[in-house]
Amino acid sequence: MYIKINIEKCNGCGSCVNACPFGAILIEDNKARINEACNLCGACIESCPEEAIIDERVKEKKISEEYKGVWIFAEQRDGKIASVAYELLGIGRRLADTLNVELSAVVFGKTDEVEELIKWGADKVYYVSASEYSYLDDKLYSKTLVQLIKTYKPEILLAGATAIGRSFIPRVAASLRAGLTADCTGLEIEKETRNLLQIRPAFGGNIMATVVSPNSRPQIATVRPRVMKRGEYDPKRKGEIINIEPLRPSDKVRILERVEDISFCKVSLQDAKVIVSGGRGVGGPEGFKMLWELANLLGGTVGASRAAVDEGWIPYAYQVGQTGKTVCPKLYIACGISGAVQHLVGMQSSDIIVAINKDPNAPIFNVATYGIVGDLREIIPLLIKKIREGVIE
Amino acid sequence: MKIIVCIKQVPDVTEVRIDPQTNTLIREGVPSIMNPYDYHAIEAALQIKEFLGGKVTAITMGPPQAEEILKEAISMGVDEAVLLTDKRFAGADTWATAYTLSKAAEKLGFDLIICGKQAIDGDTAQVGPEMAEFLDIPHVCYVRKIEKITKEDMIVERLMDDCYEKVWLKLPALITVVKELNTPRPPSIRGRMIAKKAEIPKWGLEEIGAEEDKVGLKGSPTMVKNIFAPPPRGERRILEGTPEEQVTTLLRELRRLGCI
Ligand SMILES: Cc1cc2nc3c(=O)[nH]c(=O)nc-3n(C[C@H](O)[C@H](O)[C@H](O)COP(=O)(O)OP(=O)(O)OC[C@H]3O[C@@H](n4cnc5c(N)ncnc54)[C@H](O)[C@@H]3O)c2cc1C
Ligand SMILES: Cc1cc2nc3c(=O)[nH]c(=O)nc-3n(C[C@H](O)[C@H](O)[C@H](O)COP(=O)(O)OP(=O)(O)OC[C@H]3O[C@@H](n4cnc5c(N)ncnc54)[C@H](O)[C@@H]3O)c2cc1C
Ligand code: SF4
Numbered sequence: 062m063y064i065k066i067n068i069e070k071c072n073g074c075g076s077c078v079n080a081c082p083f084g085a086i087l088i089e090d091n092k093a094r095i096n097e098a099c100n101l102c103g104a105c106i107e108s109c110p111e112e113a114i115i116d117e118r119v120k121e122k123k124i125s126e127e128y129k130g131v132w133i134f135a136e137q138r139d140g141k142i143a144s145v146a147y148e149l150l151g152i153g154r155r156l157a158d159t160l161n162v163e164l165s166a167v168v169f170g171k172t173d174e175v176e177e178l179i180k181w182g183a184d185k186v187y188y189v190s191a192s193e194y195s196y197l198d199d200k201l202y203s204k205t206l207v208q209l210i211k212t213y214k215p216e217i218l219l220a221g222a223t224a225i226g227r228s229f230i231p232r233v234a235a236s237l238r239a240g241l242t243a244d245c246t247g248l249e250i251e252k253e254t255r256n257l258l259q260i261r262p263a264f265g266g267n268i269m270a271t272v273v274s275p276n277s278r279p280q281i282a283t284v285r286p287r288v289m290k291r292g293e294y295d296p297k298r299k300g301e302i303i304n305i306e307p308l309r310p311s312d313k314v315r316i317l318e319r320v321e322d323i324s325f326c327k328v329s330l331q332d333a334k335v336i337v338s339g340g341r342g343v344g345g346p347e348g349f350k351m352l353w354e355l356a357n358l359l360g361g362t363v364g365a366s367r368a369a370v371d372e373g374w375i376p377y378a379y380q381v382g383q384t385g386k387t388v389c390p391k392l393y394i395a396c397g398i399s400g401a402v403q404h405l406v407g408m409q410s411s412d413i414i415v416a417i418n419k420d421p422n423a424p425i426f427n428v429a430t431y432g433i434v435g436d437l438r439e440i441i442p443l444l445i446k447k448i449r450e451g452v453i454e
Numbered sequence: 455m456k457i458i459v460c461i462k463q464v465p466d467v468t469e470v471r472i473d474p475q476t477n478t479l480i481r482e483g484v485p486s487i488m489n490p491y492d493y494h495a496i497e498a499a500l501q502i503k504e505f506l507g508g509k510v511t512a513i514t515m516g517p518p519q520a521e522e523i524l525k526e527a528i529s530m531g532v533d534e535a536v537l538l539t540d541k542r543f544a545g546a547d548t549w550a551t552a553y554t555l556s557k558a559a560e561k562l563g564f565d566l567i568i569c570g571k572q573a574i575d576g577d578t579a580q581v582g583p584e585m586a587e588f589l590d591i592p593h594v595c596y597v598r599k600i601e602k603i604t605k606e607d608m609i610v611e612r613l614m615d616d617c618y619e620k621v622w623l624k625l626p627a628l629i630t631v632v633k634e635l636n637t638p639r640p641p642s643i644r645g646r647m648i649a650k651k652a653e654i655p656k657w658g659l660e661e662i663g664a665e666e667d668k669v670g671l672k673g674s675p676t677m678v679k680n681i682f683a684p685p686p687r688g689e690r691r692i693l694e695g696t697p698e699e700q701v702t703t704l705l706r707e708l709r710r711l712g713c714i
């Protein structure tokens with residue numbers, strides 16, 4: 062196997078046993094032994110104080126120098142470029158400048174905002190405006206993008222880790238035999254190799270991993286929305302727009318209808334900068350009215366724990382957590398939420414977490430930047446009042 | 455109707471934590487379970503079979519002990535199961551996993567493949583759509599409702615970020631499912647008996663006719679370079695004083711941080 066123990070060096074200390082997420086290391090006769098559960102993930106290597114773990118995974122390099130440039134996929138929904146596209150331009154510009162190459166954007170579907178991509182940092186935009194591209198057709202999108210990549214050969218491709226990006230980009234990677242890293246929250250260039258270091262949470266956010274694709278090009282990553290900063294906006298910036306001929310859609314899939322369910326569409330939890338979230342402690346639908354008032358004052362929206370959804374106080378579309386949505390707003394205010402792990406996995410990457418709970422031992426306080434131990438029926442109205450006063454001042 | 459369900463054995467991630475002192479994973483006593491989404495994939499397959507007739511096959515790629523989840527699938531009512539296991543499959547990323555699974559699917563034959571939305575360990579949600587590309591069939595991710603299904607085609611609802619879409623697709627096809635779709639049935643007593651006795655075939659590289667340089671670590675374009683603990687949250691404090699004072703401090707801090 063590619064990960065081995067150097068029995069000579071191993072002193073049986075056991076720190077690798079705990080390092081292995083797959084339970085693949087056992088200590089036998091005071092020596093570590095790796096069994097067939099090993100996933101070759103490499104987590105054990107740095108855990109060994111004796112440097113007794115041998116890593117033979119690195120393969121010979123055979124990448125093509127032909128691949129140059131950074132691309133971002135700018136998705137549009139209903140003709141509007143999604144906000145994540147501008148974030149991708151921000152990080153894409155940084156990567157392109159480090160590598161000293163061009164930054165290009167790819168747009169599928171008609172939009173009036175193509176120029177905006179240039180003002181936000183793109184040098185070139187590859188634009189397919191045909192109406193067949195208005196909504197996600199996975200096969201059509203992937204076929205077209207594969208063809209563009211084969212023609213222009215970028216070394217990096219970034220897309221949003223959105224419903225659209227996560228659905229069709231894997232087809233692109235499969236077809237090109239390229240590495241694809243999911244849901245990245247950090248991207249950097251490794252100076253010596255020009256490789257893209259792709260940092261992402263895994264195991265439900267409990268660990269972070271750095272993933273590389275050293276031997277394939279392009280290196281493809283989906284990037285979590287609302288994590289990367291936008292770049293600089295320059296209304297005078299010039300760039301080139303290249304119109305691309307559309308391909309014919311297959312006759313195997315058809316989007317029949319977009320269901321604009323109000324309760325669903327209005328809740329753009331994933332885009333919200335502020336979320337005021339309520340749990341069982343909110344006590345009922347009237348309590349949620351109070352949360353809405355606070356959320357509106359802060360320019361945000363409301364979220365909920367599963368307990369509140371199960372009670373029927375608020376629809377499922379608002380649920381945050383393992384079986385609901387994963388959110389990462391700037392500010393998450395958890396009101397009357399105990400902090401069960403299934404809830405935490407959906408919100409613990411928020412920038413600032415405020416917890417309001419009357420139980421000082423509630424686990425939510427373990428992840429809270431600021432905690433208020435108290436009755437939310439007292440605290441929330443006070444907050445609302447103070448903010449109102451502040452605005453008037 | 456031939457349906458293949460792809461299921462994966464995963465560590466129960468709600469129990470995995472990093473020790474902030476040593477920067478290592480604490481996995482003492484972390485149990486292996488079936489990926490939670492995959493129960494919903496099995497349930498969907500069983501419901502379609504009850505409606506249209508046919509056969510449901512569960513497959514997994516993994517070490518020999520992954521047989522446990524195949525037995526569990528049989529106890530829920532799956533007709534047969536295949537374990538893809540071979541030392542050369544180890545270390546697969548999603549590309550190599552999807553390639554291996556699609557080779558097995560080709561050998562089995564199918565009208566529909568059902569995957570979970572994502573696995574709770576790797577968390578990539580890539581294996582399903584990558585398989586669809588290898589097999590050159592259409593796919594739909596995040597299916598939350600199957601509105602209609604016949605032997606030739608189906609209409610499903612897929613969950614998007616800001617709405618949902620009704621999609622028609624022609625079979626053979628692949629779907630990945632979210633938990634909203636259904637409530638998985640518990641194993642039956644009869645199912646448990648069958649599972650106990652079931653002989654689960656094990657297929658390696660040769661049995662599925664895969665190319666060696668496309669499976670396992672060798673076939674994987676991505677590699678995990680290292681694993682570390684998530685950055686610790688900044689300051690963490692419980693606010694003091696009367697409710698009035700607490701609220702004032704909170705608002706001042708949030709303003710200072712530019713949150714409001
Ligand atoms: C497979 C699975 C998936 C799940 N998925 C999710 C999910 O996606 N999202 C999710 O949220 N949960 C999920 N859960 C449920 C989760 O385990 C918890 O049961 C749930 O999150 C609890 O919600 P809660 O915190 O609102 O309620 P509780 O745990 O009942 O907590 C209520 C809290 O409110 C406080 N409180 C009460 N009154 C007041 C007051 N007047 N002022 C201030 N504080 C007050 C209490 O001290 C308590 O801490 C899942 C569970 C399972 C098994
Ligand atoms: C920390 C860490 C980070 C990783 N990051 C990446 C990455 O960014 N890119 C990458 O390509 N690989 C990555 N990998 C490798 C990846 O986890 C494995 O390839 C894994 O076998 C499949 O990916 P997944 O767990 O994300 O499955 P997902 O794609 O999330 O699984 C979706 C569905 O596919 C089916 N499925 C998945 N695996 C199997 C299987 N073995 N047998 C049967 N059905 C299956 C199930 O129906 C499942 O519900 C990572 C691994 C680790 C440990
Ligand atoms: S490489 Fe990963 S799976 Fe293998 S023994 Fe090391 S930590 Fe465990």
Ligand code: SF4
Pocket residue numbers: 066070071072073074075076077078092093108109110111112113114
């Ligand atoms: S950490 Fe190193 S020395 Fe300690 S048991 Fe593991 S291999 Fe041996």
